[in-house]
Amino acid sequence: MSNNISSIHNCYGCGVCAAACAKKIIEIKLNDKGFYEPRIINTNKCTNCGLCMDVCAFNHQELANDEQRPLKSYAAWSKEYAVQRKCSSGGVGYELGRTLLTQGYQVCGVRYNPEGNRAEHYIASTPEELIPAIGSKYIQSYTVDGFRAIDRKKKYLVTGTPCQMDSFRRYIRKFKVEDNFVLMDFFCHSVPSMLAWKQYLHIVEQTVGKVNYVSWRNKRTGWHDSWAMSIDGEKTADKVNWHDSYNLLIREKKNYLYSRLSQGDIFYNLFLGDFCCNRACQKECKYKYNQSSADIRIGDLWGKTYSKNEDGVSALVAFTQKGCEIVQQLNCQLTEHPFEIVAEGQMKQNCHTAHLAAIAWKWLLSGKYKDAKDWKRLILAEKVLQLPKRVIRKIKSYL
Numbered sequence: 001m002s003n004n005i006s007s008i009h010n011c012y013g014c015g016v017c018a019a020a021c022a023k024k025i026i027e028i029k030l031n032d033k034g035f036y037e038p039r040i041i042n043t044n045k046c047t048n049c050g051l052c053m054d055v056c057a058f059n060h061q062e063l064a065n066d067e068q069r070p071l072k073s074y075a076a077w078s079k080e081y082a083v084q085r086k087c088s089s090g091g092v093g094y095e096l097g098r099t100l101l102t103q104g105y106q107v108c109g110v111r112y113n114p115e116g117n118r119a120e121h122y123i124a125s126t127p128e129e130l131i132p133a134i135g136s137k138y139i140q141s142y143t144v145d146g147f148r149a150i151d152r153k154k155k156y157l158v159t160g161t162p163c164q165m166d167s168f169r170r171y172i173r174k175f176k177v178e179d180n181f182v183l184m185d186f187f188c189h190s191v192p193s194m195l196a197w198k199q200y201l202h203i204v205e206q207t208v209g210k211v212n213y214v215s216w217r218n219k220r221t222g223w224h225d226s227w228a229m230s231i232d233g234e235k236t237a238d239k240v241n242w243h244d245s246y247n248l249l250i251r252e253k254k255n256y257l258y259s260r261l262s263q264g265d266i267f268y269n270l271f272l273g274d275f276c277c278n279r280a281c282q283k284e285c286k287y288k289y290n291q292s293s294a295d296i297r298i299g300d301l302w303g304k305t306y307s308k309n310e311d312g313v314s315a316l317v318a319f320t321q322k323g324c325e326i327v328q329q330l331n332c333q334l335t336e337h338p339f340e341i342v343a344e345g346q347m348k349q350n351c352h353t354a355h356l357a358a359i360a361w362k363w364l365l366s367g368k369y370k371d372a373k374d375w376k377r378l379i380l381a382e383k384v385l386q387l388p389k390r391v392i393r394k395i396k397s398y399l
């Protein structure tokens with residue numbers, strides 16, 4: 001039996017196996033459900049070296065840094081107001097990259113590629129090149145080109161989901177180059193299916209034309225209401241349906257959409273409503289709360305302590321001594337708190353499954369595009385099913 005990743009399916013899709021394989025015979029493709037998965041394209045060339053299995057976090061029960069726990073935890077935000085406003089939470093992700101760039105590191109972060117309609121890892125060598133990495137892209141990132149472009153003899157900050165970073169830790173340990181790397185992950189809800197992203201783009205493009213810019217977070221109504229899509233398309237005004245009958249997407253100008261979770265945005269409802277998460281996120285994620293193989297973990301500092309802050313506060317947690325030292329060098333306002341305060345509001349368990357997820361999956365897998373109206377009905381029905389039984393009884397009594 002071969003000692004390679006051919007037996008691995010429905011995994012985290014981190015792509016580290018593809019970067020590690022010296023024969024370059026592993027490709028990462030979307031599977032039927034719209035999640036990245038490895039595949040060996042030329043089994044004859046496989047030497048059975050087992051490297052792909054060794055670096056695979058999905059193939060191990062334990063984390064690469066299994067004993068590792070938070071050492072120092074902070075509330076943090078960039079001292080540069082424009083950075084704090086532009087970034088998803090307080091901007092520590094960007095500041096971390098900016099600081100390490102001045103110390104001879106390059107940054108492997110995630111940008112959105114509108115041509116391929118996907119998020120992807122890439123290498124930034126200057127602060128300008130780092131700008132596309134600003135902001136969360138709430139879809140699974142295609143890592144292979146970014147990870148393969150890393151020269152293991154040079155210094156890098158590598159950022160990504162905790163599962164990506166767990167595999168990456170195994171990879172750099174295997175090659176004995178850990179000293180060259182700083183790893184940053186984030187508190188991670190899950191990744192949604194790319195089939196859901198495709199459906200969403202289809203709906204959006206009916207209004208704005210081909211999408212050429214996406215931002216997932218926007219603080220114009222405050223950080224606590226910043227689950228907001230800002231999308232630029234290329235359509236001209238005369239082709240636009242100005243009065244969106246579904247009342248889900250708010251038109252602002254000719255080729256621009258702004259759509260918030262709090263106003264029923266379809267993508268956010270599908271993603272955060274757990275209609276279409278990766279099976280691995282639901283069943284196999286081992287990275288919640290205080291479990292990380294990275295040096296530093298970031299996130300949104302939800303919770304009581306900063307509930308009045310509308311500019312954005314990052315949770316910033318150092319898991320290693322190296323992480324502790326770097327955190328002190330950031331151009332950030334830091335306030336130390338116990339981990340429980342910094343991680344307040346973060347998930348301790350893996351994401352659930354929506355009551356109506358099976359219907360969502362049926363639609364996603366059908367290969368046909370559904371109307372915004374249909375998605376809206378499904379989301380509404382789910383909300384009703386989540387009401388407490390006594391409220392449902394009351395509603396029934398009025399009917």
Ligand SMILES: Cc1cc2nc3c(=O)[nH]c(=O)nc-3n(C[C@H](O)[C@H](O)[C@H](O)COP(=O)(O)OP(=O)(O)OC[C@H]3O[C@@H](n4cnc5c(N)ncnc54)[C@H](O)[C@@H]3O)c2cc1C
Pocket residue numbers: 087088089090091092093094095108109110111119133134135136137138139140141159160161186187188189190191298299300301314315346347
């Ligand atoms: C899929 C996903 C789920 C998340 N779930 C949670 C959660 O449950 N709780 C929470 O507090 N925070 C979560 N976050 C993180 C959060 O949204 C912010 O990224 C974080 O607060 C950092 O904000 P910032 O302003 O400091 O960083 P920014 O300067 O905005 O930097 C964002 C960083 O995230 C990286 N990144 C962006 N998109 C991706 C991606 N798709 N895959 C890998 N890396 C990416 C970028 O390279 C960059 O380094 C999640 C992020 C993603 C992408």
Ligand code: SF4
Pocket residue numbers: 003004005020021022023024025026040045046047048049050051052053
């Ligand atoms: S066993 Fe080695 S050669 Fe074969 S696919 Fe894995 S890394 Fe590549």
Ligand code: SF4
Pocket residue numbers: 012161162163164188189190191278280281282284285286287
């Ligand atoms: S929820 Fe867990 S398994 Fe899913 S992307 Fe995040 S870290 Fe990976």
